[in-house]
Amino acid sequence: MEFALNEEQQLFQRQTQQIIKSKGDLEIPRAYSEGKEEVLDDLWTGLAELGYMGITVSESYGGLGMGPLTLVPILEEMGRAVIPGPYIETVSFAAPLLEKYGSTEQKEKYLTELATGERKFSLALLEGNGEYAPSNINVRATEKGNEYVLSGEKILVAHADFVDTLIVPVRTGMSEQDISLLLVDRDSTTLQLEKQISMDETRKMVKVTFNDVAVPKSQLLGQENAGWELLEIGVRGLNAALCSNMVGGMERIVETATEYANTRVQFGQPIGRFQAVKHKIVEMKMNLETGRSLSYYAGWALENNTEDVVEAIAMARSLITEAFIKSANDNVQIHGGMGFTWEFDCHFFLKRAKTLENYLGSPEDYREEIVNALVSDKESVAVGR
Structure with missing residues (x-):
């Protein structure tokens, strides 16, 4: 199994590096955090x-008709610069779901505009108690003629004030699993948006309130009451993409910490010669390479729809999330008091890591998902015998 980037993927990587550098590299998240949303x-x-x-x-x-593996080097480069915006939600979540489950009319409208960059998407999933479960979906869609009327609110919706369309899981039946996905266009509905405080200023969070918002039934993505299954499939792609993005951040952290350790002098020598600093950087590097291997495999499993795709992505998500947090935290410590200042870039990576810690589930949730997938696989084998 070959995990090295092919020539085409390397080209995408170089192009991504060039455009990000031409736009300012880490000055992009800095400017965005300071309110320069342009x-x-x-x-x-x-x-x-x-x-x-x-x-x-x-x-x-x-579009270009490529798979998740092509996104890996692009997302890594974006992670290296802590790029803001809903790129991952648009390209790794919305596009594949629309390709697989969208109606002909939905594909012609949304995929065409998505491919040109005219339409951006985000996922409006989380509600009240903050649990990622069908039982927590309480935004109700009541049928009224050829429309659904939505009532309720979603919290912590990433970049809801920047995107054009929200993919919204809503309750359309009495059973716990009676969840449907609706495509809600901001330009044809009146939504109440309220910015929420976010630890990571590069991921703007918004509360979205639906006050009897009418949405045509033609905006239903997939079948009615089958939305949770579709959501789980879509989130796999989203999580695989997030893993690549975090790996890029970890790589930049290793480079930054190593450079600082070789140039910062204390007691007459670079701090990189001290054992405590060496060990932190070595552990960062080991976690980076482990995470990269898991990330590549998760992307490969997703693209090839392997039998172990669920546990492959869950393993990558759990390990990389925790490793990213630890690497970002250790990088701040290596930089000492300077690591906490706005002038240095360390805080961008730590904030991004902590913000993603519980996005779509915690590392513990993904370990539970691994166990459930492994048990399910074992039961399937037993039945097959």
């Missing part, structure tokens, strides 16, 4: 011109 518009336009928005969109809708 830097995200500028970057989005640049990526769209290169065709990056349509990577996972089929050629018939103006």
Whole structure:
């Protein structure tokens, strides 16, 4: 099994490096955090011109028709610069779901606009108690003629004020599993948006309130009451993408920590000569390479729909999430008091790592998912015998 990047993927990696560097590299998240949101518009336009928005969109809708593995080097480079915005939610979540479950009309409208960068997506999933479970979906969609009328609220919706369409899980029946997915366009509905405080200023969080919002039934993605299964499938792609993104952040942390350890002098010698600092950097490097291997395999399993795709992605998500947090925290410690200052870049990575810690589930949740998948596999083998 070959996990090295092929020539085409290496080309995407170099192009991504070039455009991010031309737009300012780590000055992008810094400017965005300071309220200069135009830097995200500028970057989005640049990526769209290169065709990056349509990577996972089929050629018939103006995309490149490539799979999750092609996204790996692109997402790693974005992670290296802590790039803001809903790129992952749009390209790794919305596009594959629309390709697989969208109606012909939905594909023609949304995939075509997505591929050109005209339409951005986010997932409006979380509600009240913060649990990622069908029982926690309480935004109700009541049928009224040819429409659904939505009432309730979603919290911590990433970049809801920047995107054009929200994919919203709603309750459409009495059973716990009676969840459906709706495509809610901001330009044709009136939504109440309220910005929420986020530890990571590069991931703007918004509370979205639905006050009897009418959505045409034609906006139903997939079958009614089958939305949770679709959501789980979509989240696999989202998690695989997040793993690649975090690996990119870990790689930048290793480089930053190593460079600082070789140049910062204390007691007459670089601090990198001290055993405590050496050990931290070595552990960072080991976690990086382990995480990268798991990330590549998760992407490969997703693209090839292998039997172990669920546990492959869950393993990567659990380990990489925790390793990213530890590496980011150790990097701050290596930089000492300077690591806590706004002028240094260490805090961007720590904030991103902590923000993603419980996004779509905690590391413990993913370990539980691994156990459930392994037990299910074992039961399937037993039945087969």
